[in-house]
Amino acid sequence: MTALSQIYEKSNIGSDLLKPLQTLVSSDLERVNAIILDRLKSPIDLIPTLARHLIAAGGKRMRPMLTLACSALVEHNSDRPIRLAAAIEFIHAATLLHDDVVDESELRRGVPTANSVWGNQASILVGDFLFSRAFELMVEDGSLDVLRILSSASSKIAEGEVMQLVSSKDVTTSQNTYLEIATYKTATLFEAACQVGAVLDGPNLENERALASFGRNLGLAFQLVDDVLDYQASSEMIGKNVGDDFKEGKITLPVILAYKKANEDEKKFWQRTLGTKQQNAKDFGQALAYLNKHRALDETLTHAQTYIHYAQESLIKFKPSPYLSALFDLCEFCLKRAF
């Protein structure tokens, strides 16, 4: 185990790095949460019940915080980011509900998934509802630019999910394909959340590009760190079962990097465990050993670090402010997060 992953493993300062941002946006975030709860209302009780189960179970509200912070960074001053942050969280929640059905996940944010409580059917349909509600909120905001960014982001997220499904179980997936999937399925919504913040203050293509790039790179790093956590965190830390990706046969960057350096026996191991999902109780430990042998988790974190570097570079053009520092800290948090 190298220095980087040791720092990463021991880190418990992750949450401290999130605090500056959380403090700055806390009152706005409460208003976002109020809108979320209000807009979950429906004559059909199951809809708010199921959706609240997911949304109230926590989650860091990363994407809404980004919209709030980025709009503050460009000194935009209105209530619009509040409603749009809620819309973005709705899109995120919709994709989570559908993801959990697709992945047959049982645990999310430390509690049973909606599909494991209410079944796949309800999760699919409530996901559709949340997605529609997101667009209703955007229409109320009235900006076609925002609608353009978020409808395009939604298409890309779905494309990323399909890409992931298609390459699922394919142990020969290339690093480039994987990064494309991560960009589409995860980074796109981070990018859109930040870009929307910039768009609100009227046309400023330079700000828009800078914040889009910030969000995209942050999102990519976020996904890569997630991939690592799935192999080495405890389930209390990440709120889902460690080894879920392995169990579901997901080909993530650590696996791709280890497979590249694998000998014939190892290749057979990956093919059996992820390619055909024939796994026994000892396989996860063996997988971890192979990943460590080739320093694949470390190397994944190095990639994440590079994206964080790009993300921070995108922010350089903005003048110093508490929001700017908080976003820099968020980048560090993303790398070191330990929960």
Place this chain on the structure above:
Amino acid sequence: MTALSQIYEKSNIGSDLLKPLQTLVSSDLERVNAIILDRLKSPIDLIPTLARHLIAAGGKRMRPMLTLACSALVEHNSDRPIRLAAAIEFIHAATLLHDDVVDESELRRGVPTANSVWGNQASILVGDFLFSRAFELMVEDGSLDVLRILSSASSKIAEGEVMQLVSSKDVTTSQNTYLEIATYKTATLFEAACQVGAVLDGPNLENERALASFGRNLGLAFQLVDDVLDYQASSEMIGKNVGDDFKEGKITLPVILAYKKANEDEKKFWQRTLGTKQQNAKDFGQALAYLNKHRALDETLTHAQTYIHYAQESLIKFKPSPYLSALFDLCEFCLKRAF
């Protein structure tokens, strides 16, 4: 069996009544189809493959035709209805993909469902993609009024589907609850498709209301006839398996009407077959016998006829034109359709 259902059963003139509309919009509909095919494009082959399977398998393009015809009725003259008709068909296709997963359907429009060919996961995600693409098309059109109508309709459709899921297997579902479900899950998109046609020509609340009412009532009738067809059509006629609703434990209007008049034995029968879905080979025939005993299919068609009457009344304010006659004929088709 009464006169109405005999006429209905023997009818083979249904498709003739659809022809006037099909002829009037045929060249526009070709352009709608071209947009649909173009917008299914994606770097991920599975997306157009799966979506084309559904969309190219046929379907009458009822909702796009309504948008085209209603915009022509208000003498709107632009290309906008073409793109919006494609968006509406995308929303419809997305709901079909998700419905078939929720209902575990195996046959749609006479061919195996997408979920039975490519699995539930792909159907869920491609549905999400189509839904997002629909909004992208609407954003390109640029009308916030249209976006408002269709995002609100999408929420209602999802609510209707959840309502249906919740009341599934509940043989005591009331007629009112059922009509609410049908309004939400089916009539809403018919209503929106027609209303959008009226909206394109600038604000004219009277036209908008009239065409929304036309669409809503037509959609309700459409759903009720569907419910009847599920019990008495042949699978060649409706392109799905007869008895699907029964097999899936769906409580449709015919069942609700028969249950209201049922004796204790019959109530036990409905409770066993639909309430607990314990069915044997003879049950479908028995169900049909009970429905006929209480004239429940006839009564359902009478309800459909009433809604068709309302739909036609909504059209009275428009001056005579080939489009107006074609929409009147469509109403008759909806009642008498035999495929």
